[in-house]
Amino acid sequence: MISASGSYSDGASGRIPPMSSQINYVLAGDIGGTNMRAALADRTGSLVASGSVATEPERGFELAEDRLRALFEEMASGVPRDEVGGVVISSAGPIDPGTGIYVYPPNLPGWHGKTMQPGLAESLDMRVTIGHDATLGALAESRYGAGKGAHHLVYVTLSTGVGGGIIANGQMVTGANGHAGEMGHLLVRPGGQSCNVGCDGCLEGIASGGGIARAAQAGIEAGRDTSIIGMSGGDAAAVNAAMVFEAAAAGDALAVEIVDIVIDAVASGFADILNTLDPEYLVVGGGVxxxxxxxxxxxxALIEEKALPHFKGRVPLHVSPLGDDVSLVGAAAYAFDLADSKSG
Ligand SMILES: [Zn+2]
Structure with a gap:
């Protein structure tokens, strides 16, 4: 930002006044299959303004980009533009980390090969970076969440799918191709139910919301006597994970069996994560x-039983306090990092 080199030598104090305003805010976005969210965040990690619009991916990528742009403009409208340091968007993927280009995203049909990065950067006249949602979630938890100040943290979301993000030595771990942290595909139960990708008994296949629903549907198809089918109005296709947990709480045999398998699979996966990465915090979020x-x-207790002996009495398992805001808060944290590295 310092343009005149002569100013180094002519000032009496030798100090140069700042030429640009301070970056006090950033814009954070979060693109999911159902909703797109945008927020203006400050340096405390607070979302000082936030809003959301429906994604409606089937109505087209361009329309979604226009609506997200309008939402960003609205969020930034209350503060001086030169105090806003840039935009980071957390998105469901898969995404090429270098370009932000979608690679057959299952929840954003029709968006393969597209990216909002250049269009938004031009129209907003700001740097726009697109990141992996669970990795940004891990960053959020290490800055503002359960593991504030942690240098080694793993974040896992047990939701419709299972995602994960890793902070090691204080840095986001992205991997050579941007796919690090795919802990949903840890093979925790060989021979068990597979995920949509087709791996055999992975954590996502068994412990995701989708996996839990499919296990119940399989039981119903096999003729098991269960109250779950009644909860879905007799329609097996309408069974969801919440119904399975509700039935398990009431003692339904099939539901109890499924939940036991879920707990065992989650414990195996989490033990593998602890043994491999030795995090200070293992933070878990998501509906499941x-x-x-x-x-x-x-x-x-089961994680403690399955993990290496040095975790006895010190399994660092925590529930995410950031909840649904986790990816937005992580996007904001990363946007400040990028703005500060650029200006510093
Ligand atoms: Zn899998």
Whole structure:
């Protein structure tokens, strides 16, 4: 930002006044299959303004980009533009990390080969970076969440799918191709139910919301006597994970069986994560995490049983306090990092 080299030598104090305003805000975005969110965040990690619009990926990529742009403009409208340091967008993927180009994203049909990065950068006249949602989630938890100040943290989201992000030595771990942290595909139960990718008994196949629903549907198809089918109005296709947890709480045999398998699979996966990465914090979020709360002490004990002996009495398992905002807060944290590295 310093343009005149002569100013180094002619000032009496030898100090140069700042030529640009301070970066006090950044814009953060979060693109999911259902909604797109945008927020203006400050340096405390607070979302000082936030809003959301429906993604409606089937109505076309360009229309979605226009609506997200309008939302960013609205979020930034209350503060001086030169105090806003840039935009980071967390998105469901897969995404090429260098370009932000989507690679057959299952929840954003029709968006393969496209990226919002150049269009938004031009129209907003700001740097725009697109990142992996769970990795940004891990960054959020290490800055503002359960592991504030942690240098080694893993974030896992047990949701419709299972995602993960890694902070090691204080840095986001992205991998050679941007796919690090895919802990949903840890093979925790060989021969068990597979995920949509087709791996054999992976964590996502068994413990995601989708996996739990499919396990119940398989039981119903096999003729098991269960109250779950009644909860879905007799329609097996309408069964969801919440119904399975509700039935398990009421003692339904099929549901209890499924939940036991889920807990065992999650414990195996988490033990593998602890053994491999030795994090200070293993932070868990997502809807299935909420449903597992009544079983949390059982899960904790089982992880301790499966992990290496040095985790005895010190399994660092935490529920995300950031909840649904986790990826937005992580996007904001990364946007400040990028703005500061650029100006510093
Ligand atoms: Zn898998």
């Amino acid at each position: 995490t909420g449903s597992l709360q009544p079983y949390w002490s059982d899960l904790h």
